[in-house]
Amino acid sequence: MALLTVDRVSKRFGGVFALQDVSFEVREGEIAGLIGPNGAGKTTMFNIVSGVFDPDDGTVRYGDHDLHGMRPHRRARMGIARTFQNLQLFGRMTVLENLMVPVDAASQRGMLADALRLPVARFEEHRAEERARAMLHFLGLSDVADSVAGALSVGIQRRVELARALCLRPRLLLLDEPAAGLDVRETADLAATLVRVRDRFDLTMLLVDHDMALVMRTCEHIYVLDFGRVIAEGPPEQIRQDPSVIAAYLGEAAA
Amino acid sequence: MNIAARPRRTLVGAGIAVALIIPALLSPFDQDEAALAAITAMLVVSVVVLSGYVGQISFCQFSFAAIGAFTTGALVDGQGWSFWLAMPVGVVAAAAVGVLVGIPALRLTGLLLSVLTVAVALFFDRFVLATDTLPAFSGGSLQWHPHKPSLFGVQLTGEYGFYLFTFAMFLLVVLLVWNLRSGKAGRVLRAVRDSELAAATMGLNVTAWKLAAFGLSAGIAGLAGCLLAVANESVSAGSYDFLHSVQLLAIATVWGVGVLTAAALGGAFFVYGPELLAKTPLSAKWFSLILGAVLVAQLVYSPDGIIPKVAEDIRHALHRRRGDASMPPADAPVVEVA
Numbered sequence: 113m114a115l116l117t118v119d120r121v122s123k124r125f126g127g128v129f130a131l132q133d134v135s136f137e138v139r140e141g142e143i144a145g146l147i148g149p150n151g152a153g154k155t156t157m158f159n160i161v162s163g164v165f166d167p168d169d170g171t172v173r174y175g176d177h178d179l180h181g182m183r184p185h186r187r188a189r190m191g192i193a194r195t196f197q198n199l200q201l202f203g204r205m206t207v208l209e210n211l212m213v214p215v216d217a218a219s220q221r222g223m224l225a226d227a228l229r230l231p232v233a234r235f236e237e238h239r240a241e242e243r244a245r246a247m248l249h250f251l252g253l254s255d256v257a258d259s260v261a262g263a264l265s266v267g268i269q270r271r272v273e274l275a276r277a278l279c280l281r282p283r284l285l286l287l288d289e290p291a292a293g294l295d296v297r298e299t300a301d302l303a304a305t306l307v308r309v310r311d312r313f314d315l316t317m318l319l320v321d322h323d324m325a326l327v328m329r330t331c332e333h334i335y336v337l338d339f340g341r342v343i344a345e346g347p348p349e350q351i352r353q354d355p356s357v358i359a360a361y362l363g364e365a366a367a
Numbered sequence: 368m369n370i371a372a373r374p375r376r377t378l379v380g381a382g383i384a385v386a387l388i389i390p391a392l393l394s395p396f397d398q399d400e401a402a403l404a405a406i407t408a409m410l411v412v413s414v415v416v417l418s419g420y421v422g423q424i425s426f427c428q429f430s431f432a433a434i435g436a437f438t439t440g441a442l443v444d445g446q447g448w449s450f451w452l453a454m455p456v457g458v459v460a461a462a463a464v465g466v467l468v469g470i471p472a473l474r475l476t477g478l479l480l481s482v483l484t485v486a487v488a489l490f491f492d493r494f495v496l497a498t499d500t501l502p503a504f505s506g507g508s509l510q511w512h513p514h515k516p517s518l519f520g521v522q523l524t525g526e527y528g529f530y531l532f533t534f535a536m537f538l539l540v541v542l543l544v545w546n547l548r549s550g551k552a553g554r555v556l557r558a559v560r561d562s563e564l565a566a567a568t569m570g571l572n573v574t575a576w577k578l579a580a581f582g583l584s585a586g587i588a589g590l591a592g593c594l595l596a597v598a599n600e601s602v603s604a605g606s607y608d609f610l611h612s613v614q615l616l617a618i619a620t621v622w623g624v625g626v627l628t629a630a631a632l633g634g635a636f637f638v639y640g641p642e643l644l645a646k647t648p649l650s651a652k653w654f655s656l657i658l659g660a661v662l663v664a665q666l667v668y669s670p671d672g673i674i675p676k677v678a679e680d681i682r683h684a685l686h687r688r689r690g691d692a693s694m695p696p697a698d699a700p701v702v703e704v705a
Contacts, residue, residue, distance in 0.1 A: 162568050188570035200565035202558045213558045216551040217570035223579065226550035227543040233550055240551075280570060 115140045115284055115316045116161065121170030123156055130156040131167070132340040138284070138333075143310055143317045145331030147324065147351075149360070152337040154320040155197055158288050161318075162194045163187045174284065189218070193282035195273040197289040197320075203262025207253065207272050210261050211244035214280040244279060250312070251275045251305065266293040274305075278313060285309075285317045291326040303329040328352065336360070382631065383538070390530050398526035400638050402598050405533040408634025409540055409591040411619050412627065416544060417584035418616070419625035420553065421577060422560035423472065424481050426612050427488035431585040433496060433607035434461040435592025437504050440511025440602035445503070450516035450597060457593040458586050465585020469578045488609040496604035511602040533594055537634075540587055541627055547583075548627075556580055614655065617662050623672025632674070 114137040123131040131153045138144040146154055160167050163184035172179045179187060193214075202210050219240070225233040248254050251271055256264060261272060270290055277285055287306075291299045303326055310317055321327050327334060327348070334351045336344040338360040344351060351357055390401040410428055417423050438457035442448040468487050472480050494500055498508050515523050523529045547553055558566045559573055567573050596602045618637050622629030640658070641651035669676035 164564070164568075183572075184567040185570050185572045188568055194568050196565065200562045202561035202565065204561055205554070205557055209554050209557075213554055213566070213571070214569040216555055219551060221551065223547055223552050223583070226552050227547050229546050229550075237550060276569065 113140050114138065115175060116318065117171075117173040118157070118161070119171045119173070121157075121160060121167040121172065123153075123160060123165075123167050129340045131160075133170070134337070134340065134342055135170075136335045136342060136345065138316055138318050140316055141310075141314070142332045143306065143319060143330050145327040145334040146318060146320045146337060147322060147327050147334060148337035150322055152322075153340045154322075154337055155288060157337070158194060158286050158320060161187075161286060162192060185217070188214075188280060191281070191283035192286065193277040193280040193284070194286035195270070195277050195288055195290060197292060199266070199269050199273060201261040201269055201272060201276070203260070205261060206258050207248065207261050207264070208241065208244050208257045210272060211247055211276050211279045212240045214276060215240035215243050218280075247275045247279050251278075267295075267298050270294065270302075271305075274309070278309065281313075283315055285315055287317060287319045289321050289323075290319065291321055291323045296325075299323070299326050300329075302326065306330050382628075386534060386631070387531075391527055395526040398530050399598070400642065402526070402530040402533045403595075404634045404638040405530065405537045406591050406594045406598060406634070407615075407637045408630045409537050409594070410588055410615055411622075411630035411633040411637075412537075412540055412544055413584045413587040413591065414616060414619040415624060415627055415630055416587065417580055418619065419623075420548065420556040420560065421580040422476075423577070423580065424477070424484065424616070425468075425584070426481060426484040426609065426616060427468065427491070428584070428588045428615055429607045429609070429612040430488050430491040431461045431465055431588035432592030432595060433491055433604070434464055434585075435589030436596040436602045436607065437496070437506070437511070437592075438589075439593045439596040440506055440513050441504055443513035443597075444511040445506070450513065450593075453513075454590070454593045458589045461589020461592065462582040462586035465588075466578050466582040468585070469581030472581065473574055473577055485609065488612055492604065492608050496607065498604075505604065506602065511596070512600055513596050513602070514600060515597050529598065533598065536590070536594060537631075540590065541630065544587075545627060552579075614658065617658055621658070621662050621665050621673060623674040623676075625671065626674050629672060629674050 116138040118134060118136050121131055121134045122129065134153070134157065136144075136146075146157060148154055159165055161172055161179070163179065163182055163186070166180055174187070174190060174192060177190065202213065219236050221232055221236060224230075245254070245257065248257050251274065253268070253271060253275060256268060256272070261269065264272065270293070274287070274290065290306075291302060294302060306317065306319075307330060309315070319327060319331055328351075331348060334346065334348055335342050336351060336354075336357050343360060344354045344357045346354070386405075390398050393401065410432060413428055413431070414425070417425050417428075435454075435457035438460050439450065439453045442453035442456060443450050468484065471483055475483055496505050498505060515529060517523060518532065521528070523532050555566070555571055555576055558569070558571065559576055563573050566576075592607070595606070599606070614637070618633045619629060622633045622636070641654040644654055644657070645651045665673060
């Protein structure tokens with residue numbers, strides 16, 4: 113069953129189509145990939161799914177819900193989490209605090225409970241910290257728990273962003289160029305981590321990247337975007353041999 | 368990255384002891400001034416909440432204070448209410464106006480937000496508090512003269528007694544804000560400050576939290592205004608004008624807009640600075656000029672403010688003595704200090 117259905121979505125910026133009639137779906141439990149050269153509209157697609165803006169035409173459905181007009185925090189609470197191509201950690205907070213924020217967001221308690229240190233505040237505080245620490249442990253980040261997030265290397269920051277997104281307990285995880293800025297070994301690590309994360313947390317992933325290595329390694333189903341349109345789809349082996357993909361994309365990389 | 372808890376507790380304890388003992392030795396006039404310092408410190412706390420924690424700018428904190436002060440004046444002097452009933456009304460009214468100001472501020476940051484809050488401050492100065500606009504609120508040409516309240520049958524009219532009351536209120540506000548800061552609200556507000564986009568995609572209603580911050584900040588400023596009304600036993604528009612708000616922001620920035628300790632020192636500085644200057648060959652008029660010069664110097668040399676800078680220097684000195692090589696470099700971002 114499809115968890116995410118994108119149906120004939122278009123988005124223009126000042127008359128130029130960033131996305132044109134794009135349709136695809138992500139089935140529950142799979143790791144899907146959205147690839148394409150720079151400027152193909154991948155990040156725009158992510159912004160539409162996570163609610164940064166709505167499409168001009170077309171619909172985005174999450175399970176049975178039409179997401180149109182729903183603000184980002186509502187979508188997050190329904191289980192859609194994302195990471196960012198240009199890292200968006202809370203730079204002046206510690207790694208641990210970064211991970212506690214999505215847990216905080218899910219809590220119902222207001223300011224009064226904290227101001228008066230009511231038992232519920234202490235209890236939830238403790239639980240949020242435990243959940244954050246468990247996630248850091250799972251992703252091998254325990255050593256940097258108390259480091260300031262903005263001061264860490266790009267590779268570690270990407271991992272922290274992943275951990276933070278997972279603390280939301282998402283059903284659908286959107287990863288925007290998670291391999292950007294990583295070397296070959298780090299990329300291989302990341303691929304293994306993603307598969308491990310999917311199996312452990314039982315979630316669905318949509319991965320955007322223009323780096324083929326990670327996508328070919330982890331994704332079960334791939335959609336290829338070029339100039340705002342889907343030009344090919346299928347499993348990795350098929351994509352690798354698709355002539356239009358080679359022309360639009362691999363050709364560019366080879367050149 | 369925090370000052371170790373024990374030295375900090377000792378420092379805070381020592382600070383409170385000083386704040387209790389020194390004013391007891393002062394003249395009644397200076398004890399009155401001490402009460403004003405405690406109230407001003409509360410206003411600095413309101414800036415810390417809004418600017419330090421959420422990264423919003425407000426040039427109209429004294430307008431929020433005016434709402435508290437004039438509500439107190441109108442209800443206590445005009446309607447004969449008890450101060451203890453008027454105070455919560457003043458706080459709620461100020462918080463409500465804070466939320467209203469926050470609504471247009473949601474779409475603005477930096478310069479435009481500053482301009483908006485300047486407009487609010489001038490709207491209060493020139494219109495709301497003008498003698499003939501709303502006499503039932505502003506007191507008209509006769510100013511309000513609310514009397515000092517009594518607490519559990521004890522009249523708070525003695526200078527030192529009233530100071531103790533304002534200082535206790537200040538400590539209470541600091542304690543509540545400190546608790547907020549170290550819990551969910553503190554994390555959430557700092558998250559919004561660092562990346563609104565990420566905060567929203569982590570499930571935070573950024574709009575609601577920003578409005579809550581405006582409401583909280585304005586509510587604290589309103590409480591300070593209620594106290595100011597009875598501290599002076601008179602309420603006049605001139606004490607709540609735009610320039611006071613500018614000075615307040617400057618002082619909070621100089622000491623460190625992200626830290627609560629800045630509030631206590633900032634309050635004392637605001638009140639006693641001009642007075643100490645008056646005892647030198649210079650006069651109190653020089654205060655604004657000196658404040659401006661200090662502000663420029665501080666923005667160049669330690670943008671986070673004096674207190675974070677000093678705390679950072681001390682921490683580094685301690686670590687160097689212990690030969691700890693694992694310290695982050697001095698230019699690493701500071702998380703929090705106090």
